[in-house]
Amino acid sequence: MRVNEIFFSIQGESKSAGLPTVFVRFTGCNLRCAYCDTTYSYFEGETKTPREVFAMIQSYPGKRVCLTGGEPLIQPREEMNQLLQMLSDGQYEVSIETDGSIDIRKFPLFDRQRFVLDMKVPSSGMSHKMHFANLEAIVPERDEVKFVIGNRDDYEWSVSVIRQYQIMPEQGYQILFSPVFGAIDLKTLVEWLLEDQLDIRFQIQLHKIVWDPNQRGV
Numbered sequence: 001m002r003v004n005e006i007f008f009s010i011q012g013e014s015k016s017a018g019l020p021t022v023f024v025r026f027t028g029c030n031l032r033c034a035y036c037d038t039t040y041s042y043f044e045g046e047t048k049t050p051r052e053v054f055a056m057i058q059s060y061p062g063k064r065v066c067l068t069g070g071e072p073l074i075q076p077r078e079e080m081n082q083l084l085q086m087l088s089d090g091q092y093e094v095s096i097e098t099d100g101s102i103d104i105r106k107f108p109l110f111d112r113q114r115f116v117l118d119m120k121v122p123s124s125g126m127s128h129k130m131h132f133a134n135l136e137a138i139v140p141e142r143d144e145v146k147f148v149i150g151n152r153d154d155y156e157w158s159v160s161v162i163r164q165y166q167i168m169p170e171q172g173y174q175i176l177f178s179p180v181f182g183a184i185d186l187k188t189l190v191e192w193l194l195e196d197q198l199d200i201r202f203q204i205q206l207h208k209i210v211w212d213p214n215q216r217g218v
């Protein structure tokens with residue numbers, strides 16, 4: 001597997017936001033979102049075995065891990081599944097940030113493991129790459145579906161995807177709407193959600209408020 005960075009921080013996104021977490025950022029991505037804040041992970045990194053990655057995770061405090069990138073699910077599948085097995089054996093709680101283009105059914109999860117599935121909206125330029133069948137594979141209560149929104153068009157696209165695939169919060173699906181950092185007035189996005197009476201979690205990237213938004217490793 002190729003690893004760009006491993007660090008200990010607070011989870012800045014998702015429903016675990018605010019909790020201490022070890023991050024493993026894998027190298028390489030199959031998409032090129034217009035707004036991507038992690039372009040440095042596309043090529044830079046070192047090759048490591050799943051056991052080496054696991055040992056590094058163990059050297060940090062806590063039992064919470066976020067696998068991200070780049071795109072974590074383009075790492076060799078066998079190795080990723082080995083790492084997930086080791087994390088499960090070690091009683092870690094794991095979230096996997098994935099970009100919506102990879103078939104998540106190829107990665108059977110263990111207990112305490114979940115996907116945060118980012119469905120790429122039109123302004124990312126990557127909507128056409130989405131594997132919509134993932135929306136039938138996600139497990140309500142366990143997984144989260146995230147839409148990172150830059151404008152009204154993105155918002156309407158996201159709401160229509162939720163309705164079309166029946167992943168309504170009322171059915172136990174956990175939906176997150178987050179702003180593209182700096183691209184949209186936060187109040188505007190919140191007001192759209194309230195006007196439409198959607199039971200969706202509004203979420204901002206906490207680490208970009210705590211630290212310099214361009215700082216790596218936080």
Ligand SMILES: C[S@@+](CC[C@H](N)C(=O)[O-])C[C@H]1O[C@@H](n2cnc3c(N)ncnc32)[C@H](O)[C@@H]1O
Binds near residue numbers: 072097098148205
């Ligand atoms: C860097 S990506 C890595 C994982 C995976 N490739 C993905 O896109 O989900 C992690 C998360 O950061 C979000 N992200 C990247 N750039 C962002 C930005 N400028 N503003 C808000 N969120 C951003 C992505 O949408 C994604 O949900």
Ligand SMILES: Nc1nc2[nH]cc(C(=O)O)c2c(=O)[nH]1
Binds near residue numbers: 010011023
């Ligand atoms: N603190 C912090 N929380 C995060 N949650 C998801 C991240 C990511 O880049 O995937 C991230 C990140 O880069 N930093």
Ligand code: SF4
Binds near residue numbers: 031033039
């Ligand atoms: S999929 Fe994730 S890592 Fe890849 S370009 Fe998009 S935001 Fe960046």
Ligand SMILES: [Mg+2]
Binds near residue numbers: 037038
């Ligand atoms: Mg990030």
